[in-house]
Amino acid sequence: MGEAIVVTSGKGGVGKTTTSANLGTALALHGKKVCMVDTDIGLRNLDVVMGLENRIIYDLIDVAEGRCRLNQALVKDKRFDELYMLPAAQTKDKHDVSPEQVRDMVLELKKDYDFVIIDCPAGIEQGFRNAVAGADRAIVVTTPENAAVRDADRIIGLLEQSHIPALLVINRIRQSMVKSGEMLDIDEICQVLAIDLLGIVPDDEKVIKAANSGEPTVMDPSSRAAIAYRNIARRILGDKVPLMQLDDKAGMLQRFRKFLGIG
Amino acid sequence: MTEKQHITIKGVKEGLVFLLDDKCEFSQLLDELHYKLDTSHQQLLTGPLVHVHVKLGQRQASEEQKEQIVNTIRKRGNLLVQSVEAEPAVGEAAAKDELKMLTGIIRSGQTIEHTGHLLLMGDLNPGGTLLCTGDIYVLGSLRGMAHAGIGGRTDVIIAASQLKPTQLRIADVISRPPDEWITGDTLMEFAFLQDGQMKIDKLSGLFRIRRDPIVFKGV
Numbered sequence: 426m427g428e429a430i431v432v433t434s435g436k437g438g439v440g441k442t443t444t445s446a447n448l449g450t451a452l453a454l455h456g457k458k459v460c461m462v463d464t465d466i467g468l469r470n471l472d473v474v475m476g477l478e479n480r481i482i483y484d485l486i487d488v489a490e491g492r493c494r495l496n497q498a499l500v501k502d503k504r505f506d507e508l509y510m511l512p513a514a515q516t517k518d519k520h521d522v523s524p525e526q527v528r529d530m531v532l533e534l535k536k537d538y539d540f541v542i543i544d545c546p547a548g549i550e551q552g553f554r555n556a557v558a559g560a561d562r563a564i565v566v567t568t569p570e571n572a573a574v575r576d577a578d579r580i581i582g583l584l585e586q587s588h589i590p591a592l593l594v595i596n597r598i599r600q601s602m603v604k605s606g607e608m609l610d611i612d613e614i615c616q617v618l619a620i621d622l623l624g625i626v627p628d629d630e631k632v633i634k635a636a637n638s639g640e641p642t643v644m645d646p647s648s649r650a651a652i653a654y655r656n657i658a659r660r661i662l663g664d665k666v667p668l669m670q671l672d673d674k675a676g677m678l679q680r681f682r683k684f685l686g687i688g
Numbered sequence: 689m690t691e692k693q694h695i696t697i698k699g700v701k702e703g704l705v706f707l708l709d710d711k712c713e714f715s716q717l718l719d720e721l722h723y724k725l726d727t728s729h730q731q732l733l734t735g736p737l738v739h740v741h742v743k744l745g746q747r748q749a750s751e752e753q754k755e756q757i758v759n760t761i762r763k764r765g766n767l768l769v770q771s772v773e774a775e776p777a778v779g780e781a782a783a784k785d786e787l788k789m790l791t792g793i794i795r796s797g798q799t800i801e802h803t804g805h806l807l808l809m810g811d812l813n814p815g816g817t818l819l820c821t822g823d824i825y826v827l828g829s830l831r832g833m834a835h836a837g838i839g840g841r842t843d844v845i846i847a848a849s850q851l852k853p854t855q856l857r858i859a860d861v862i863s864r865p866p867d868e869w870i871t872g873d874t875l876m877e878f879a880f881l882q883d884g885q886m887k888i889d890k891l892s893g894l895f896r897i898r899r900d901p902i903v904f905k906g907v
Binding site: 526571575578579581582583585602616617 | 710793796797798811813814815829849
């Protein structure tokens with residue numbers, strides 16, 4: 426029996442889909458059997474980020490309405506043998522499937538897969554209720570902005586009511602802005618949200634490039650975000666990995682300058 | 689019935705009101721009710737359909753006891769029990785000043801409402817709301833909206849280990865930090881009303897507005 430993890434945030438655009446795609450891929454890199462479920466019906470993105478859009482035949486709504494079996498709707502990843510995706514429908518909307526139906530699908534997937542990663546839509550309505558219905562635990566993604574933290578707080582409150590334990594991922598951190606006090610720092614966010622931190626992901630242009638080319642960032646080890654996502658996957662698997670040092674990279678040259686007294 | 693009467697029956701516009709004594713034994717009350725209905729007040733209690741309101745005074749009657757009263761009265765075919773009511777007990781009035789302790793985090797979108805004073809062991813996050821008729825004390829960070837004295841009490845305070853609210857309200861007065869006030873340090877402070885204006889002070893200054901008599905022992 427595997428584990429179902431929902432990736433959620435409340436606010437849109439903070440990186441739920443990116444996190445889902447990268448986490449799923451990173452777990453597959455570790456040789457785990459992973460199935461990703463896109464519950465953002467009507468606005469599906471996960472397939473685009475994974476570069477699997479052209480392989481979709483059936484979708485989640487087809488399964489819910491009995492037009493196909495669950496296995497038929499799963500799309501196999503082109504890079505890994507044990508990575509699958511259940512795409513959302515693009516033509517329907519979130520009210521065409523019920524939380525019970527999603528829960529049944531997730532339960533069935535859990536029998537065959539080590540991890541079921543559920544990509545949740547933004548918002549707290551039906552789409553959210555669908556996504557969390559079958560989840561064993563949650564990853565709450567936020568960015569260092571007040572609005573995102575506020576929404577994450579709301580989501581954590583709702584998850585607590587559903588008794589789903591939540592872990593925090595802080596995405597798109599710009600260390601230079603944090604240092605100058607223009608961006609919330611990690612401690613501040615953790616203090617407000619008061620849940621355990623699963624990982625931090627630095628802002629990285631390679632993530633955008635990767636999403637556009639349909640190749641998850643984790644595949645490129647030269648990207649800092651990739652390392653961050655790999656760390657997150659290892660922590661989910663139970664490894665103890667220290668938090669990433671965010672200001673190391675710009676280090677060498679700056680340290681040298683500092684040494685000379687001009688930095 | 690030579691002793692003190694425990695039941696008074698009054699005629700009002702809506703029908704009859706049974707005023708039941710709240711000090712005597714319940715069984716005594718029931719006996720007397722039987723007696724009155726069956727013997728002494730025959731002429732009054734026969735005739736057309738009459739609505740009856742039962743007032744229990746301050747007696748804290750259980751559902752079962754209420755049921756017994758209703759059944760007894762209902763035995764007279766023409767009496768229709770409309771309500772069985774008790775006045776709010778003295779204990780409840782006292783509860784208004786009782787302190788309730790609550791552990792947890794009030795997150796964005798969550799609202800807690802309480803009658804009396806409230807001690808929150810945890811944070812009140814931005815977007816969260818705390819409503820209280822009495823004082824609010826937060827052992828943690830107060831970052832959301834706190835409203836003390838929702839019933840109109842102006843002598844209440846809002847105190848917090850860290851007072852960084854989005855908005856504070858006491859009775860009808862609304863205050864918006866940091867536009868209206870900002871203190872350098874936000875640790876161990878409280879808000880109170882003075883001349884209809886919200887003021888913030890260090891918690892150590894609380895004794896100036898309210899002071900409990902403290903008996904010191906020893907020298």
